[in-house]
Amino acid sequence: MLRRVTRVVLRATLGVQGETRGFYLRFLGLAGYDRAMRLMVRGLVVAVAFVLGVWVMLWPVYVRPVVDEPLVADAILVLGGAHDGREELGLSLAAAGYAPRVLISDPYEYSGLVNRICHGGYSFEVVCFDPSPRTTLGEGRALRSFGANWSRVIVVTFTPHISRARHVLGECWSGELLFVDVGRELTPWRWAYDYVYQSAGYVKGAFVEC
Template sequence: MAIFLIGAAGFPVYVTPRLDELRPADAIVVLGGNGYERYPYALELALQGYAPRVVVSNPAGEQDIWLTDLCSHQRYTFTVTCFSPEPATTKGEAEELHRLAVEQQWRSVIVVTFRPHISRARYILSRCFDGQLMIAESPADLSFEYWVWTYIYQTAGYIRAALQPAC
């Protein structure tokens, strides 16, 4: 019974989170995480004209050869840059978003992440970014086992975020 209640409580948060209608923005910010589906999706959004720049979180730094290559070879008509968040968490990404938004005078961003992370990312990022925040879901094929694990992981992340000060 407890497992059913936990699953039901998390359903609107993790499985059917609020998605935003995308409009042109100052930047597309790609949050780090497992899988590479989100990066081509963000690039496609930029190719469609949603933003003149894509900013990629690369928590692994130079150890992630694919992302290092993506950011070091400008091959698009838009700008692609990477950063390594400190700390290597969504809060670190939110702090970097805040810094970049102030520096670049961004008023709107599209943030790309995967479905189970959308609500928590919105909560954390909105504590650091005062502009218009549009969250886009990247494609991802998640197994049942991964959904179980992500319920636990995202819930722990919510608790940690609630206990931490905002930017």
């Protein structure tokens, strides 16, 4: 009789222990999942804060760069990139009497627009050149070659490129640079792209001399 009672008590005890063990395992599983979620949310918050911090820090560099009022210059340099009206702006400035010549960076395999500009008849000189390398650095080297006896040049490009172009061209040529913004409208995705692209250009430029 005593043995039977002992077995019953033992079975009951083991059953309770098993249920308790299962409860703890389930609890630990939920606790682990909850901890992982908290870490994930925390990491996401840190990442978003970092991106926003970088965006704000670089805002005056890419979004609100220093632009200049055009003055009479020796030449107008139109930097390569999208055909967003920069070529037309450069030509209109020359037509308005700001410079006797326009330099058009032509790093394209073929562009009907640039081809027409390069062979058009104007009251001022138009010089099209293929920079080497086909980057802002190549354009800076071309400016150094063309502008050995110049003192002031108007440069036409788009907003996110202005600060870096000012830095690169300033390393290549010692004259006065006046930057004019073509005023191109950019999508949020394009802004994000140019934040990365222009920043990478700064890093790359740190290891290359003009």
